[in-house]
Amino acid sequence: MSSISCRNLCRTFHQGDEVITGLDHVDLDIEEGEFVCLSGPSGSGKTTLLNAMGGLDTPDEGEITVGKYRVDKLSKNELAEMRLHDIGFVFQAYNLIPVLSAIENVEFVMQVQGIAAADRGARARAILAEVGLQGLEDRRPGDMSGGQQQRVAVARAIVNQPALVLADEPTANLDTRSAAQFMDLFVALNRQHGITFVISTHDTRVMAYARRLIRMRDGRIVADEQQEPHGMAV
Amino acid sequence: MSVTWRLAWRNLWRHSRRTWLTVGAMVFCNVLLIFLISLQLGSYQMMIDNSLATYSGHIQIQQRGYLEDQQMRQTVPAVARLAAGVRSVLGVETVSARGLAFALASSEQRSFGVLLNGVQPEFEPAVSTLPGLVRQGRYLAPGDRGQIVIGAVLARNLKVGLGEELTFLGSGRDGSFSAGVATVVGILESGMDEIDRSVAQVPLSWFQETFSMGDHGHSVVIRVPDLDRVPEAVQTLQGMLPAGESLEVLDWNALQPGLRQAITSDLASAWFTYVVLIVLVAFSVLNTQLMSVLERTREFGVMLSLGMRPGQLARLVGMETLLMAALGLGLGVLLGALLTQYLSAVGFAYPGMDELGAKFNMPGRMYPEVSLLSLFWGPAVVVLGALLAAIYPALRLFRLAPVEAMRAA
Numbered sequence: 001m002s003s004i005s006c007r008n009l010c011r012t013f014h015q016g017d018e019v020i021t022g023l024d025h026v027d028l029d030i031e032e033g034e035f036v037c038l039s040g041p042s043g044s045g046k047t048t049l050l051n052a053m054g055g056l057d058t059p060d061e062g063e064i065t066v067g068k069y070r071v072d073k074l075s076k077n078e079l080a081e082m083r084l085h086d087i088g089f090v091f092q093a094y095n096l097i098p099v100l101s102a103i104e105n106v107e108f109v110m111q112v113q114g115i116a117a118a119d120r121g122a123r124a125r126a127i128l129a130e131v132g133l134q135g136l137e138d139r140r141p142g143d144m145s146g147g148q149q150q151r152v153a154v155a156r157a158i159v160n161q162p163a164l165v166l167a168d169e170p171t172a173n174l175d176t177r178s179a180a181q182f183m184d185l186f187v188a189l190n191r192q193h194g195i196t197f198v199i200s201t202h203d204t205r206v207m208a209y210a211r212r213l214i215r216m217r218d219g220r221i222v223a224d225e226q227q228e229p230h231g232m233a234v
Numbered sequence: 235m236s237v238t239w240r241l242a243w244r245n246l247w248r249h250s251r252r253t254w255l256t257v258g259a260m261v262f263c264n265v266l267l268i269f270l271i272s273l274q275l276g277s278y279q280m281m282i283d284n285s286l287a288t289y290s291g292h293i294q295i296q297q298r299g300y301l302e303d304q305q306m307r308q309t310v311p312a313v314a315r316l317a318a319g320v321r322s323v324l325g326v327e328t329v330s331a332r333g334l335a336f337a338l339a340s341s342e343q344r345s346f347g348v349l350l351n352g353v354q355p356e357f358e359p360a361v362s363t364l365p366g367l368v369r370q371g372r373y374l375a376p377g378d379r380g381q382i383v384i385g386a387v388l389a390r391n392l393k394v395g396l397g398e399e400l401t402f403l404g405s406g407r408d409g410s411f412s413a414g415v416a417t418v419v420g421i422l423e424s425g426m427d428e429i430d431r432s433v434a435q436v437p438l439s440w441f442q443e444t445f446s447m448g449d450h451g452h453s454v455v456i457r458v459p460d461l462d463r464v465p466e467a468v469q470t471l472q473g474m475l476p477a478g479e480s481l482e483v484l485d486w487n488a489l490q491p492g493l494r495q496a497i498t499s500d501l502a503s504a505w506f507t508y509v510v511l512i513v514l515v516a517f518s519v520l521n522t523q524l525m526s527v528l529e530r531t532r533e534f535g536v537m538l539s540l541g542m543r544p545g546q547l548a549r550l551v552g553m554e555t556l557l558m559a560a561l562g563l564g565l566g567v568l569l570g571a572l573l574t575q576y577l578s579a580v581g582f583a584y585p586g587m588d589e590l591g592a593k594f595n596m597p598g599r600m601y602p603e604v605s606l607l608s609l610f611w612g613p614a615v616v617v618l619g620a621l622l623a624a625i626y627p628a629l630r631l632f633r634l635a636p637v638e639a640m641r642a643a
Contacts, residue, residue, distance in 0.1 A: 056539050056636045077543055084541025095536040095640070099244035100237065108237045112542055117236065156540070 004030040004053055004164070004198070009062035011048055011219075022048035023059060024219035030198060030212075032163065035190045035229070037210035038200040045219040046200035047168050053198065054087050054166045055079035067163065084113055088157030088195075090167035094149040096141040102128060102152045103137040106159050113160055127155045131185060147178030151185070158189060165189075167199040171206055183209045187229070242553035245526070256522040257562045260616055263515045264566025265573065267508060267612025272574045272602035273582065274504055278497050279603055282461060282486065287363045288429070290489045291328075291455035292464050295320070295471065298480040300452060301488070306335060306407055306445075310481060313451030314354065314438065320454055323474050324467055328457035330357035333441045333450070337404035337412075339434065341392040348388065348434045350402060352441025352451065361455045364422060364433060371396045371420035378437045382416035385430035386423040394418055406446030414444035461486075508612060516619040523555055523627040534631060535639025548628035555624035559617040567613055571604065578602045 006029075011022035023045050030036055038046040051057035052064055055071045064071040069082050083089070096105050106124040115123070128137055131151040141149050150170060157165055167186070171179035187209055190197050199206065207213055208230050215223035246253045286292055295316065297308035310316060310331075317331040333352035338345055355374035359365040365373040365383075374383055382400060384392075394400060399417050406412040416436055424430055436444075438451060458467050464485050471483045487494055527534070534547055581599030588598035602608075 051637050054539070080538065080541050080543045082541075083539060087541075089539050091536070091640075095533075097241065097533060097536075099248060100241060104237050104240065108241065109540055111237045112540070112546065120237075 003032050005065040007063045009052060009059045011059045021219040026221055028221060033194045033196055034212055035197045035210055036212045036214060037207045038214050038216060039202055039207050040216035041202060044216040046216055050166045050168050050200050054089060055082055085160060086162050088162040088165040090153050090157050090170045092169035092172045094153045096149055096152055098141050101138045101140050102133060105152055106155050109156050109159055127159045131155045146173050150174060150182055164196045169201055171203060242550055243557055245554050246558055252522055256518050257558055259515050259518045260562025261566040263511055263616055264562060264613040265570040268570030268609055269574050271612050272604050272608040275608055276601050276603035280600055282493055285493055286486050289362050289364060291361045291457045292486050293456040293467055294484050294489055295454040295481055298482045301484060309407060309450035309452055312449045313454060317454045320456060323470060328360040330354045330361045330455050331438055331451045332453050332455055333438060333447055334452045335404050335445050337402040340401045341394045343393045346391055349432060351435045352438040353435050354438050361457045367422040367424050368420040369423040373420050374437055379440045380416050381419040383420035383422060383435045384418060385433035386421050387427055387430040389421045408446050410446055412445045512616055512619045515616055516623040519620040520623040523551060523624045527551060527627040527630060531639050531642035534634055535636050538634060538636040544632040547631040551624055551628045555620055559620040563613045563617055567609055571609055574602045574604050578604050
């Protein structure tokens with residue numbers, strides 16, 4: 001499901017009279033199980049491309065296929081269904097629900113998926129333990145560090161066992177140690193579960209984890225290279 | 235409890251002051267509605283009771299057609315015996331026989347047409363409040379013959395006082411000429427000109443003799459302990475009517491159709507006030523939920539990106555509103571029930587009501603009537619209003635696009 005195909009993707013935004021190019025005829029293929037970083041300066045189109053892949057935004061032109069889905073052809077509800085069952089999102093700002101505890105944030109997604117109440121608690125605990133948050137299940141986001149909150153966000157993203165995780169600047173708000181731990185977690189999930197990761201970043205230390213690095217500028221892909229991942233020096 | 239319900243509940247308390255203000259408005263509205271509706275239903279009960287207690291009673295037995303066209307010949311045979319039978323069957327003493335005839339009443343100075351009412355002095359005070367309104371002299375007593383009690387306005391019009399005589403001329407049941415003389419022993423004053431101008435009551439036995447009625451009369455008047463027992467009593471009485479007589483049993487609704495109309499019209503105007511109150515509360519809910527939705531635009535964007543559908547978000551807003559309304563309903567009904575139950579036990583009077591009641595021989599206090607209807611009808615409409623008010627904020631969620639929503643501050 002995670003093989004991604006983008007063909008001739010175009011997306012423009014209007015800011016007053018000014019037309020801003022988000023994506024400019026982008027062609028891209030990502031295979032199942034890849035660990036990909038999209039890099040580039042702000043405004044280069046990384047987030048726009050991620051949003052288009054996740055069905056959060058609709059391109060003006062072009063085709064996107066994510067696994068069995070023709071994303072650009074889906075209705076609002078079909079897109080929601082795809083995101084719920086097949087894609088996990090991790091955001092720069094964590095975006096946890098502040099009034100729910102860590103375990104409830106994870107359970108909430110499972111409830112929306114229709115998983116029986118009896119299974120939810122155990123699965124949520126297991127996934128939180130996997131991301132290193134054992135013992136912090138009942139803490140609310142406000143009582144957790146940025147790194148811990150981001151781990152909850154990852155737990156929430158992978159609890160539905162998606163084939164694809166889209167992460168938008170996931171380490172931007174983390175210190176170096178937390179960012180390194182966090183990226184190690186991503187790599188482990190990629191290796192153990194075969195989850196495809198597409199991460200947007202302009203942090204070179206994050207790029208060091210990628211096996212494939214795609215560089216963007218002004219809405220275009222300017223470089224697409226394979227590399228030997230070497231992690232982050234902490 | 236599912237995570238969604240927990241989320242809805244906790245969302246309510248993100249701005250606890252705002253939520254309490256809205257819940258407070260609902261509670262206030264619910265208490266007010268419960269009190270007003272209970273008071274209204276209680277006042278109808280009182281209005282009906284007072285109105286029927288004046289003269290007509292809850293039920294009457296009459297000759298069929300007499301109510302529409304009061305002909306002297308349309309009589310109830312053996313009226314006093316029938317009244318005694320009714321007392322026995324219903325097990326109440328509040329039953330009296332009456333006769334009614336038009337006559338020309340003359341004093342030494344003046345003559346006026348009156349409706350002369352033959353009553354049973356020993357039973358009439360139990361079915362009518364008029365005997366209690368005698369301000370001069372006394373009411374009729376058992377064994378009286380040729381005595382009369384008249385209204386104050388009639389006494390003034392005829393220029394008669396206590397101890398003076400009135401002569402009556404009329405026609406009897408058989409069409410013959412009837413005449414009699416009665417001495418004024420009491421003058422009653424109800425404060426209502428219509429009654430004080432027309433009341434002229436004489437003992438039934440004298441009435442029957444004067445107007446060649448034999449043992450006939452025109453009606454048996456019955457009061458039952460409360461309005462709820464009227465239908466059952468009517469059914470019982472229909473079963474005991476003598477065969478071969480075309481008598482009919484009429485309940486208060488048939489005797490005074492205007493009462494029901496007055497109540498219906500009063501209810502309609504009261505509901506207008508209640509609806510205004512409920513609309514104001516609904517706007518308060520709309521304001522709260524709209525603010526709540528606008529503040530959480532970013533969060534809703536995240537939820538959409540996680541795979542929630544707009545309909546599920548709308549349901550979440552609906553659940554929050556339902557919880558808030560349930561809180562308002564629970565507290566409102568509890569406080570409203572306590573207040574109204576207390577007032578229904580001790581009564582409620584506005585200034586001057588005691589004096590008014592004493593003057594008209596009527597209760598000086600009002601008693602709200604607590605019932606399931608009065609407790610839940612108003613608050614249920616408030617809940618409905620609150621849910622309707624949440625529709626607009628919920629509908630806004632269907633227009634949210636995840637990316638734009640997540641960019642919201």
